[in-house]
Amino acid sequence: MQNGYSRSAVLIHWIIAVSIFFLFVSSWWMLALPLPSKELTFRQFPFQLHKNIGITIVILLVLFLYVRFRHRPAAAPAEHMPGWMRKLAIADHVILYVLIFATCLSGYLSSSYSGWGTTYWWLIKLPYWGRKDEELNLFWSDVHLWASWLLLAVLSVHIAGALYHAFRNDGIVRRMLRM
């Protein structure tokens, strides 16, 4: 067993991190853009990009979990991670993964029922799973919204934990910052 995470896991982790924060920042901006019409096309590119990045995050997360469990790092030393902290870290990670999936999936379902199609990275036209259904669109849109707020809260705990270990210099954060 190695001390840190594998290089692939480290790389995917940081790509997912940047992507998630970009989706938060860009969505707050794009939702204040004018509602679309034939002449008002401000939302077109940001919404497509938002969906593309969201779908890519799901693919990357599946890849990350595969790599993460295939190359397990050695457990953190007990003196740096008491029992309650270890349990909190495990719970935080599990909830984080579930919320990332839930946020991306609910966003995609909401988009499907809105009647707007998705062309993945402007290349692959994704199958049109849903039909235009305003009620289901609203339902999944609400799930997407609340899942993303929860995700932000859990991410804050995740970042706080990482900073705590970095400030203590106990080597735990170094496992995900391998050069």
Added chain:
Amino acid sequence: MTDAMAANDQSRWYSALGAVAVVLGLLLAVSHANEWMKQAVIAAATPASQQLPAANCPEDELAEEGLSVAECKHMVARVQAYVVSAPPWFPTVQIVLSVLGTLAALASAALGAALVNLRAWAPRVASVAFAILLAIDGAGFVAAVNAGPIIRSEYLWPTLLWFVLHLMLLVACVAAIHDEAARK
């Protein structure tokens, strides 16, 4: 203080500074990337006449987004206000600064990782990256100052906040370099 204790203090300091640099570097990279997209989208979707068409506010869309008709109209007015108030040079300057800012921010995050990993060269290289970020913030501040009151109200304060954060990171890095030199 013994040499071992001083070295331990130093490595703890590098680890803390590096972790903060990683978090701030990532947040700044996405902030700059969003600014880059913002400018490009507004430039591409604004008609040549710079006059935006009337707002489109169908009831189902208003219900979906929880908007009133007044808010829907204001969304168009906000973009129109930006288009009218930004001087012609401003979008280009913002795109250049935000592209450079995205790259420098990602570099500073990577250098933060090098600090956490206690690489000997990291403080010097990181101080250069923070100085570049400081210069980008400074240039953004000057651009906003010269772009009129509406642009100033939107850009000055966040730019100043980032400027102060980068100033703190740069000073922390320089202090670490001097500390290391004094220890030798």
